[in-house]
Amino acid sequence: MIWKFRGDLPIYSQLVEQIQLGxxxxxxxxxxxxxxxxxxxxxxxxxxxxxxxxxxxxxxxGMVYSQRTSGRYVTEDIQxxxxxxxxxxxxxxxxxxxxMRKLGYQQEEIISMLREGVGxxxxx
Amino acid sequence: MPILECRELCKSYGSxxxxxxxxxxxxxGRVIGLLGPNGSGKTTLLKLANGLLTPxxxxxxxxxxxxxxxxxxxxxxxxDHNYLADWMKVRQLMDFFEDFYEDFDRAKAADMLxxxxxxxxxxxxxxxxxxREKTQLILVMSRAARLYLLDEPIGGVDPATRDxxxxxxxxxxxxxxxxxxxxxLIADVEQVLDDVIFINNGKIVLMSSVDxxxxxxxxxxxxxxxxxxxx
Numbered sequence: 153m154i155w156k157f158r159g160d161l162p163i164y165s166q167l168v169e170q171i172q173l174g175x176x177x178x179x180x181x182x183x184x185x186x187x188x189x190x191x192x193x194x195x196x197x198x199x200x201x202x203x204x205x206x207x208x209x210x211x212x213x214g215m216v217y218s219q220r221t222s223g224r225y226v227t228e229d230i231q232x233x234x235x236x237x238x239x240x241x242x243x244x245x246x247x248x249x250x251x252m253r254k255l256g257y258q259q260e261e262i263i264s265m266l267r268e269g270v271g272x273x274x275x276x
Numbered sequence: 277m278p279i280l281e282c283r284e285l286c287k288s289y290g291s292x293x294x295x296x297x298x299x300x301x302x303x304x305g306r307v308i309g310l311l312g313p314n315g316s317g318k319t320t321l322l323k324l325a326n327g328l329l330t331p332x333x334x335x336x337x338x339x340x341x342x343x344x345x346x347x348x349x350x351x352x353x354x355x356d357h358n359y360l361a362d363w364m365k366v367r368q369l370m371d372f373f374e375d376f377y378e379d380f381d382r383a384k385a386a387d388m389l390x391x392x393x394x395x396x397x398x399x400x401x402x403x404x405x406x407x408r409e410k411t412q413l414i415l416v417m418s419r420a421a422r423l424y425l426l427d428e429p430i431g432g433v434d435p436a437t438r439d440x441x442x443x444x445x446x447x448x449x450x451x452x453x454x455x456x457x458x459x460x461l462i463a464d465v466e467q468v469l470d471d472v473i474f475i476n477n478g479k480i481v482l483m484s485s486v487d488x489x490x491x492x493x494x495x496x497x498x499x500x501x502x503x504x505x506x507x
Binding site: 157161165197199 | 305307442443447468469486487488491494495496
């Protein structure tokens with residue numbers, strides 16, 4: 153997994169988002185055992201306490217769970233993963249629409265351009 | 277009890293105030309960046325913690341005691357210059373550390389040296405600057421100390437060496453120890469820090485967590501630092 157961080161957001165929230173993305177995109181499989189906090193922190197190049205905080209947040213969200221003795225695992229609940237995936241998709245759409253409106257496009261134009269784009273994508 | 281505590285600490289060199297009324301405390305389990313421009317008092321503070329300097333006023337406590345026999349046994353210090361005898365071989369240095377520090381883990385040091393292909397028969401003076409810095413850091417981090425004081429550990433090393441140094445700090449993380457890293461290269465270390473202390477003209481300007489600064493100001497600690505210290 154490749155980790156990338158921007159300067160204008162807390163590191164922990166970016167970790168949460170990137171791990172969520174890893175889970176919904178299948179980089180982390182349902183039920184997969186995660187590396188130790190320290191190893192994950194080393195891989196991402198971040199402070200172990202920050203990684204710990206991110207994983208606790210993901211636990212609260214139900215994306216991962218821990219078993220006292222054997223470590224942390226990705227949830228096996230496909231519905232939880234699907235819901236998170238949908239949230240990401242909605243966020244992408246929101247950003248896309250915002251950018252298009254900034255460029256001055258109206259709803260109808262956006263929809264027709266989107267159709268065109270999807271069509272081209274299917275051709276290639 | 278904080279692992280490092282300063283109470284109204286002042287240090288003067290003649291008429292120059294290197295540290296001015298510094299009060300702070302550092303808890304175990306934290307990785308702290310001591311950040312400030314050149315000449316702001318970072319090295320003076322680390323030297324006071326080590327007992328290499330004595331306070332002009334106020335006090336500095338290591339695990340509740342003034343620097344002395346106890347603090348020497350629990351602090352692992354990386355000075356900002358080469359302090360190792362340059363005629364010594366790596367192997368001899370490991371003997372030396374083993375004799376001096378009960379908490380020195382020779383196997384750990386040997387393992388890290390091996391990973392970096394540093395020959396234990398090599399003398400310090402035969403090494404490039406980067407290799408010398410890596411060797412020093414390996415020795416310092418191979419102690420099971422309670423407080424690591426690293427003075428400019430990434431100054432003047434190439435990006436690969438810098439990554440190794442930061443990786444070593446993360447992998448050696450111990451919830452019972454604290455790590456203080458002094459540097460002015462903030463962008464490079466920001467991600468491995470819990471908290472930062474901004475110091476300028478011997479005074480503490482700010483103490484906060486990295487993520488708090490990012491949350492409150494919507495910018496990295498590096499950018500925020502440039503804003504605070506804009507000349």
